[in-house]
Amino acid sequence: MRDVYQEQLDGLAEALAGMCMRVAEAMEKATRALLEVDLQLAEEVISEDVRVDEIRASAEERAFALLALQAPVATDLRIVVSAIHGAGDIERMGDLALHVAQAARRRHPQAVLPEEIAPYFAEMGQVGVALARKAGDVIRTRDLARAAELESDDDAMDDLHRHMFTVLMDRDWSHGVGPAVDITLLARFYERYADHAVAVARRIVYVVTGRMPGPLAV
Numbered sequence: 001m002r003d004v005y006q007e008q009l010d011g012l013a014e015a016l017a018g019m020c021m022r023v024a025e026a027m028e029k030a031t032r033a034l035l036e037v038d039l040q041l042a043e044e045v046i047s048e049d050v051r052v053d054e055i056r057a058s059a060e061e062r063a064f065a066l067l068a069l070q071a072p073v074a075t076d077l078r079i080v081v082s083a084i085h086g087a088g089d090i091e092r093m094g095d096l097a098l099h100v101a102q103a104a105r106r107r108h109p110q111a112v113l114p115e116e117i118a119p120y121f122a123e124m125g126q127v128g129v130a131l132a133r134k135a136g137d138v139i140r141t142r143d144l145a146r147a148a149e150l151e152s153d154d155d156a157m158d159d160l161h162r163h164m165f166t167v168l169m170d171r172d173w174s175h176g177v178g179p180a181v182d183i184t185l186l187a188r189f190y191e192r193y194a195d196h197a198v199a200v201a202r203r204i205v206y207v208v209t210g211r212m213p214g215p216l217a218v
Contacts, residue, residue: 008062008066009066009076009079011062012059012062012079012080012083013083013140014140015059016059016087016139017136017137017139017140018136019052019056019059019087019094020133020136020197021132021136022048022051022052022055023052023093023094023097023132024129024132024133026045026048026052026094026098026101027093027097027128027129027193028125028129029041029044029097029101030097030101030125031100031121031125032125033101033104034112035113035118035121035122035125037104037108037109037112038104039104039105039108041104042101042102042105042108043101043105045097045101046102046105049094049097049098052090052094053091055087056087056088059083059084060087063080063081063083063087064084066080067080079207082206082207085203086139086199086200086203089199089203090135090196090200092196093132093196093197096196097193099185099189100186103182103185103186112179112182112186113179113182113186114175117167117183120164121186121187123156123160124187127153127156127160127194128157128193128197130153131153131154131157131194131198134146134149134153134201135150135197138200138204142207142208144204147202148201150197150201151198153194154195158194160190161187164183164187165184167183168183168184
């Protein structure tokens with residue numbers, strides 16, 4: 001029975017790690033759709049988002065079943081509770097990738113981003129995808145050093161997010177209000193995506209140590 005129980009806990013972690021890989025792929029595709037004005041890629045992200053929602057629902061059902069049937073304690077309890085919260089964080093990452101894809105679809109066949117802005121979003125996409133993949137690795141390995149790396153990796157996204165406001169407030173901005181609004185919202189989507197990846201890593205720190213790192217608004 002103990003072996004079955006452990007397999008259930010391991011399966012729960014693997015489901016969440018797999019979700020991280022899915023939302024990483026979603027953000028990668030959404031960013032390409034944004035940069036390349038690719039409607040097909042945008043539609044793929046939008047249609048595939050439902051699968052992330054289904055995995056979250058399944059993971060939560062498994063977690064609640066473990067709570068009800070196994071009455072886990074100590075580390076096992078932390079795993080189950082963190083899985084419930086982590087599934088929500090990862091599902092939200094998928095939603096944010098979805099919002100990026102929807103922006104690309106909404107403006108098609110026009111580009112959302114002015115040419116000089118596109119490289120910043122290419123970098124934000126790279127940072128976000130790397131964070132999501134690293135969060136998946138942290139779930140699988142419970143590596144505290146890797147978890148801590150996500151905090152510093154997120155600083156790069158925060159810097160890019162702040163820089164967007166500098167660009168938009170520049171007196172030489174010539175693209176009008178509409179693109180400025182789109183860019184503000186998109187930058188926020190990427191910044192929040194990264195924050196949720198960090199939140200997932202912090203929950204793993206809690207699983208391993210029993211202590212939740214400092215608060216992060218998500």
